[in-house]
Amino acid sequence: MSALDSLYQQIILEQAKTRTGADLADDQLQGLHLPAGVGQCHQLNPVCGDEITLRVETAGTGSGRAVSGIHWAGDGCSISMASASILSELVVGLGAGEVQGLIDSFREVMRSRGKLEADEEVLGDAAALSGVSKFPARVKCAMLAWVAAEDALNQTG
Amino acid sequence: MVLKSADHFHDGPLTDVEVRRIRNDFPILDQQVNGNALVYLDSGATSQKPVSVMEAEQEFYEQRNSAVHRGAHTLAVAATDVFEDARATVAAFIGAAENELVWTANATAGLNLIAYSFGNASVGDVPAEARQFAVGPGDEVLVTEMEHHANLVPWQELCRRTGATLTFIPIMEDGLLDMEAAAALFTSRTKVFAFTHVSNVTGVINPVVELTRMAHDVGALVVLDACQSAPHLVLDVKALDVDFAVFSGHKMLAPTGIGAVYGRAELLDAMPPFLTGGSMITTVTMERAGYLPSPQRFEAGTQAISQAAAFAAAVNYLSETGMERIHQWESALGQRMVAGLEDIPGIRVLGPSAGTARAGLAAFEVDGVHAHDVGQFLDASGIAVRVGHHCAQPLHRRLGLSASTRASTYLYNTTDEVDAFLTAVAGVRPYFGITGA
Numbered sequence: 100m101s102a103l104d105s106l107y108q109q110i111i112l113e114q115a116k117t118r119t120g121a122d123l124a125d126d127q128l129q130g131l132h133l134p135a136g137v138g139q140c141h142q143l144n145p146v147c148g149d150e151i152t153l154r155v156e157t158a159g160t161g162s163g164r165a166v167s168g169i170h171w172a173g174d175g176c177s178i179s180m181a182s183a184s185i186l187s188e189l190v191v192g193l194g195a196g197e198v199q200g201l202i203d204s205f206r207e208v209m210r211s212r213g214k215l216e217a218d219e220e221v222l223g224d225a226a227a228l229s230g231v232s233k234f235p236a237r238v239k240c241a242m243l244a245w246v247a248a249e250d251a252l253n254q255t256g
Numbered sequence: 257m258v259l260k261s262a263d264h265f266h267d268g269p270l271t272d273v274e275v276r277r278i279r280n281d282f283p284i285l286d287q288q289v290n291g292n293a294l295v296y297l298d299s300g301a302t303s304q305k306p307v308s309v310m311e312a313e314q315e316f317y318e319q320r321n322s323a324v325h326r327g328a329h330t331l332a333v334a335a336t337d338v339f340e341d342a343r344a345t346v347a348a349f350i351g352a353a354e355n356e357l358v359w360t361a362n363a364t365a366g367l368n369l370i371a372y373s374f375g376n377a378s379v380g381d382v383p384a385e386a387r388q389f390a391v392g393p394g395d396e397v398l399v400t401e402m403e404h405h406a407n408l409v410p411w412q413e414l415c416r417r418t419g420a421t422l423t424f425i426p427i428m429e430d431g432l433l434d435m436e437a438a439a440a441l442f443t444s445r446t447k448v449f450a451f452t453h454v455s456n457v458t459g460v461i462n463p464v465v466e467l468t469r470m471a472h473d474v475g476a477l478v479v480l481d482a483c484q485s486a487p488h489l490v491l492d493v494k495a496l497d498v499d500f501a502v503f504s505g506h507k508m509l510a511p512t513g514i515g516a517v518y519g520r521a522e523l524l525d526a527m528p529p530f531l532t533g534g535s536m537i538t539t540v541t542m543e544r545a546g547y548l549p550s551p552q553r554f555e556a557g558t559q560a561i562s563q564a565a566a567f568a569a570a571v572n573y574l575s576e577t578g579m580e581r582i583h584q585w586e587s588a589l590g591q592r593m594v595a596g597l598e599d600i601p602g603i604r605v606l607g608p609s610a611g612t613a614r615a616g617l618a619a620f621e622v623d624g625v626h627a628h629d630v631g632q633f634l635d636a637s638g639i640a641v642r643v644g645h646h647c648a649q650p651l652h653r654r655l656g657l658s659a660s661t662r663a664s665t666y667l668y669n670t671t672d673e674v675d676a677f678l679t680a681v682a683g684v685r686p687y688f689g690i691t692g693a
Contacts, residue, residue: 101636102290102636103632103633103636106632107629107632107687107688112688112689146644147627147628147643147644147645147659148644148645148649148652148658148659149628150658174658175626175628176626176627176628176629177625177626177629177688178628178629180626234632237628237632240628
């Protein structure tokens with residue numbers, strides 16, 4: 100597989116079009132009057148203009164809470180959009196601690212400059228984004244939704 | 257240095273044969289990127305450097321390195337000569353006198369120098385001759401919707417500090433300035449008009465003489481962003497009649513870290529300084545300081561001396577090749593690019609369509625594929641382009657985009673490279689599985 104093909108695996112091109120979770124309404128972008136257990140974060144990559152507003156809904160309280168929904172609106176390259184879509188499919192139903200663990204693992208792979216291969220058992224479809232870590236200029240694209248999710252999740256605690 | 261004596265006497269654009277010879281002076285171009293010959297189409301961001309420029313910088317450090325404008329020793333004199341000869345060379349390149357050219361770190365620093373100097377003329381105890389630069393509540397600073405952030409944000413900040421109002425000339429769908437709207441925007445309130453000569457996104461070449469006349473008719477000072485024109489066409493600041501012009505060395509074969517501000521002599525000598533300190537003063541007491549005339553007035557601290565020497569070598573290289581010939585060559589490449597892009601399904605070129613004058617660059621949108629992905633795909637073929645908003649977010653927003661892909665040429669690009677670029681662009685949508693026109 101060429102380096103380009105390892106970056107743009109079929110699953111990524113498909114997820115970039117599917118955009119699971121990309122249903123945050125325009126009037127929700129400001130994130131006003133969020134109920135308890137809901138967090139929201141806006142992330143922008145000023146270099147390329149990639150942008151996402153991501154909302155995390157949780158059920159339960161404290162460390163026992165679990166993610167019950169992810170909703171986002173964004174605009175960006177296929178890597179950033181696919182990454183947001185994969186994240187949305189991956190974390191709904193997981194406990195807050197598990198989600199934080201996934202975010203940590205994903206970040207570690209992304210920052211590895213191609214040295215770490217993601218464990219598909221742990222990261223599921225997000226493992227397909229491993230190739231991104233060989234392209235330092237694209238790591239921010241892949242991380243955009245995950246950074247937003249981390250911040251939004253922290254707001255719910 | 258390439259000094260092909262016969263080239264001087266040629267008219268018309270460069271030829272592919274000459275360009276291939278020029279490329280020998282740019283060692284960086286002769287390399288493989290991702291298994292393909294490098295096709296460098298990002299000169300709008302920064303240009304590559306010929307051997308003569310790199311040698312000029314090295315020669316300075318090997319033979320003459322010393323502080324300028326101070327010290328009585330022989331090396332100090334030699335360094336000062338290099339520094340001031342370089343100023344004369346670059347000033348002559350744009351039709352200015354030596355004392356009308358101020359060194360800066362780059363164009364952004366130059367635009368900030370002007371905006372901050374105007375700001376310094378707007379507050380506190382200001383000498384009478386500096387009041388012509390003052391802006392305040394009720395005054396307007398006029399820009400355009402196509403500005404690079406470097407010629408927008410410093411003016412926003414000047415307005416914020418002084419209470420003046422920022423206004424702008426809108427652009428039309430084809431990227432050209434709306435001249436009808438412009439006519440109504442020049443009023444007695446307009447104190448400064450800052451605009452770009454050539455858009456770094458659409459390649460639009462603005463009617464500088466006409467716009468400058470409109471500004472002068474209402475008594476406004478004219479600041480020209482010449483970043484995308486000084487490297488690519490014959491720039492004569494006197495013929496254009498602008499009050500200030502700003503450009504960057506690194507976009508015109510020179511190293512990074514050096515740029516210049518042109519200002520009419522009587523304006524520069526009256527304008528308050530921006531950066532203050534050593535090398536720009538006459539007499540300093542514990543209470544106050546007097547300032548040297550231009551250009552030293554604006555050159556506080558140790559300057560980029562070797563870069564100035566290399567900047568002179570760069571404009572010599574351009575002059576010897578011939579700016580008009582370079583301009584015609586790049587115009588032809590630009591037209592070839594735009595015509596070729598327009599023939600590819602799903603591509604929308606920003607700015608004027610083929611057949612209309614533009615600089616030798618083209619920014620475009622690929623329907624269904626984000627610019628970042630386009631750039632990545634082209635890079636796999638060894639083609640270097642710029643992706644993103646190119647520091648012109650308002651322009652992109654106006655055209656309904658957040659990002660685009662830009663290919664920009666220079667004197668060392670061949671028609672074969674443009675064709676290789678077009679072939680690669682045609683492969684983008686199929687690769688990403690996008691079909692339809």
